[in-house]
Amino acid sequence: MQRREKKCWYVIGIKKCSVIMKTKIYAVILIIFFAVNNLGAQDSGNESYKFTDNWSINANFGSSLFWGDLRVNDVWPVDKNQNERKWAYGIVLGKRINPLFEIRAQFLFGELSGTKRTEKQYFNTDYLEYNIHTTFDFVNLIYGYKPDRKLNFYALLGVGSLQYRSIKRELGTQKILATAGWNTNATVKENYMSELVFPLGLGGRFNIDRRFSVTGDLIWKYTNTDLIDLTEGKSKHDLYSYMSLGVTYRFNFSRNNREMYKKESGSTVAKKNCDEVYAFMNTKIDSIGNEVKIAQNNAKNLEAENNRVNKSLDSLKSLNVEKENKLKQLQADLNTKSNDTDPIGNKATNAFANLQGEGLTIYTKDDKVYISMDEKLIFAPGSWELSEKGIKALNKLAQVLEKYPNVNVMIEGHTDNIAFNGSGQIKDNWDLSVMRATAIAKIILKNANIDAQRITVSGHGEFLPIVPNNSKENRAKNRRTEIILIPK
Numbered sequence: 001m002q003r004r005e006k007k008c009w010y011v012i013g014i015k016k017c018s019v020i021m022k023t024k025i026y027a028v029i030l031i032i033f034f035a036v037n038n039l040g041a042q043d044s045g046n047e048s049y050k051f052t053d054n055w056s057i058n059a060n061f062g063s064s065l066f067w068g069d070l071r072v073n074d075v076w077p078v079d080k081n082q083n084e085r086k087w088a089y090g091i092v093l094g095k096r097i098n099p100l101f102e103i104r105a106q107f108l109f110g111e112l113s114g115t116k117r118t119e120k121q122y123f124n125t126d127y128l129e130y131n132i133h134t135t136f137d138f139v140n141l142i143y144g145y146k147p148d149r150k151l152n153f154y155a156l157l158g159v160g161s162l163q164y165r166s167i168k169r170e171l172g173t174q175k176i177l178a179t180a181g182w183n184t185n186a187t188v189k190e191n192y193m194s195e196l197v198f199p200l201g202l203g204g205r206f207n208i209d210r211r212f213s214v215t216g217d218l219i220w221k222y223t224n225t226d227l228i229d230l231t232e233g234k235s236k237h238d239l240y241s242y243m244s245l246g247v248t249y250r251f252n253f254s255r256n257n258r259e260m261y262k263k264e265s266g267s268t269v270a271k272k273n274c275d276e277v278y279a280f281m282n283t284k285i286d287s288i289g290n291e292v293k294i295a296q297n298n299a300k301n302l303e304a305e306n307n308r309v310n311k312s313l314d315s316l317k318s319l320n321v322e323k324e325n326k327l328k329q330l331q332a333d334l335n336t337k338s339n340d341t342d343p344i345g346n347k348a349t350n351a352f353a354n355l356q357g358e359g360l361t362i363y364t365k366d367d368k369v370y371i372s373m374d375e376k377l378i379f380a381p382g383s384w385e386l387s388e389k390g391i392k393a394l395n396k397l398a399q400v401l402e403k404y405p406n407v408n409v410m411i412e413g414h415t416d417n418i419a420f421n422g423s424g425q426i427k428d429n430w431d432l433s434v435m436r437a438t439a440i441a442k443i444i445l446k447n448a449n450i451d452a453q454r455i456t457v458s459g460h461g462e463f464l465p466i467v468p469n470n471s472k473e474n475r476a477k478n479r480r481t482e483i484i485l486i487p488k
Contacts, residue, residue, distance in 0.1 A: 052252045058092040058215060062244025069226070069233035070114040070123050070168070086111035088242055094135075099145035102135045106160070106199070112240055114229050121177060123168040123229045128192065129221070131160020131199050152205045160199065162223055163192035168230040178230040196224035205248070215246045344407055344485060345369045347400040368486050371397075375479035382420060384435035391443055397483070398447035401454075409444065410456045410484040413437035416475035417462040434459030436481055 064086045071084065088110020096102045108129040115122040135154040143149075165181030179186050180193050201219030208214065219242045228238045348369055349362050359374030375381065378390030386394070401407060413433030420429045437457045445452055467474040 054096040054250070055252055056094040056096070056248050056250040058094065058246045058248040059089075060092065060215065060217070060244040060246025061087070061089045062217075062242055064088040064110040064112055064240065064242050066112040066114045066125075066229065066238075066240045068114060068229045068238035068240070069231045069235075070116045070119075070121060070229035084113050084115060086113050088244070090129075090242075090244070092246070092248075094248075099140040100137050102137075102154075103132070104135065104156075104158075105132050106130065106158075108242065110242070112164075112228065115171065116231075117171065120171040121168060121231070122171050123166055123231075125164050125166040125228055127162060127164040127228075129160060129162050129197060131158050131197060133158020133160075133199050135203070147210065148207075150207050152207070154203050154205070156199065156201050156203060156217075156219065158199050160197050162195045162197040162221070162225075164195075164228060165189065165192060166228060166230050180227065180230060193225075193227075198222045198224075211250055213248045213250075215248055216244070217246070218243045344400065344404050344487075347403075348397060348485065350396075350400075368484055371483040371485070373481050373483075374476065375481075376476070378440075378481070379436060382432070384426070384432065384439050386439055386443060394440060394443040395447075398444045398450060401444065401485075402447055402449045405451070405454075406488045408454045408456070408486045408488060409441075410458070410486060411437040411440050412464075412482045412484070413459040414464055414478060414480050414482070415462050416465070416478045417469040418475065429461040430459060432459075433461050440481060440483065 066084065066086075088108055090106055090108035090110075092104050092106045094102050094104040106129070108127075108131075110127060110129075112125040112127065113123065133156045135156045137152055137154045139149065139152045166179065167176065167182060167186045168178040169176055176184075176186050181190055182188065183190060199219050199221055201217060203215060203217040203219075206214045221240050221242065223238045223240075226232055226236050226238055228240070345362070345364050348371060359377040361370075361372040363370050373390075378387050378393075379385070380387075401409065413436040415429040415433050417429075420426070420432050422428070422431065426432055426435055434457070437459055441455050441457050444450060445455065462469070462478070465474075465478040466480075467477050469475050469478060
């Protein structure tokens with residue numbers, strides 16, 4: 001929270017300048033709105049212009065995702081261990097200026113959340129956003145305006161204000177680490193924090209009829225602060241997104257819109273249509289003649305290609321017979337070698353014969369051999385030093401692995417959920433599980449004939465239990481080390 005206060009003291013000097021900047025931005029938006037509106041009225045010719053034409057209102061609801069510093073993943077910030085998907089809802093008031101542009105005011109209420117498990121922190125934010133943006137219709141630009149078209153796509157860009165309150169907590173203990181818009185204990189709401197926000201996105205609209213339509217928007221919100229999550233990062237700006245579905249109602253819809261239609265006399269229109277049809281028919285006749293010539297040439301080429309394909313098929317048939325004979329011979333060789341080779345699972349079992357019945361489990365699954373050893377079998381509680389019995393068994397396993405160079409070894413350490421409080425380099429269950437797996441790997445690698453690239457070591461702490469940690473016996477089962485033999 002001290003870092004937040006320092007930033008506030010730094011910003012307070014330019015607080016008035018920020019307010020003036022926001023006021024100027026809103027003033028420019030209003031000037032552009034009325035200027036474009038007046039230009040549209042001038043293009044209407046003899047039609048009367050009404051300011052109340054072509055307004056709409058939209059209600060929407062959707063998913064609100066945070067993309068700032070306090071999150072799990074870079075690509076998609078929703079993790080199964082902590083719900084980072086929050087919800088928001090809003091209202092949009094729009095005014096269509098012409099077939100391409102629409103100016104809209106959006107009011108949005110929602111929440112944001114993010115989790116950083118590596119730092120054991122997460123935050124929650126409730127926010128209020130209002131912005132003004134304009135949309136640009138791609139479909140009307142490319143294909144021309146049609147009032148009864150069912151589907152339109154558009155881009156949007158704008159500017160607005162973000163009001164938010166945030167609380168950052170420690171994951172697990174729920175200890176409050178920092179607040180914004182709340183008092184220190186997060187029990188009393190204070191004034192919202194206020195920052196600029198710049199929405200940018202894409203949307204689609206399905207028109208049910210001239211009055212009603214269903215909309216879908218994906219909008220990215222680029223903010224003028226890095227402290228929504230109360231965590232400073234490399235960037236000076238936070239980012240969140242709003243993906244929504246909504247329903248739009250258009251009122252005072254002008255069918256003969258002033259910018260969309262030009263009045264022409266009946267004779268002029270008829271003559272223009274006849275000329276266009278005549279030119280179109282001539283173009284089609286020439287095109288059909290060219291297509292006939294191309295089809296004749298293609299027929300000749302296909303006949304020649306068919307002859308070549310038949311010759312290739314004959315060659316492939318002879319090659320196929322040779323390959324089948326080779327495959328039969330290879331299968332016979334493999335069967336012979338398989339019968340002469342003792343499976344590595346049997347030899348691994350023999351290597352640990354002196355540990356059988358004392359917490360050792362060996363089984364095969366998906367062509368892999370799993371050797372699972374309880375903690376008491378080879379380690380003292382809270383220690384990563386191997387017992388003499390465990391070292392002897394691992395040396396025998398190394399002799400087996402020496403004879404199977406095509407078998408890789410994965411060593412995984414696991415603990416129960418009771419916290420390990422160390423004072424040296426080993427501080428928690430993560431460190432303990434890694435050190436135990438590493439200790440086993442070092443014993444195996446004392447055999448100079450085993451390539452270290454075959455060995456993979458990992459520690460999972462208490463996060464991959466095989467049974468719930470709800471009893472002394474179950475916790476003992478979860479304190480284990482697994483050696484997995486994987487044929488290449």
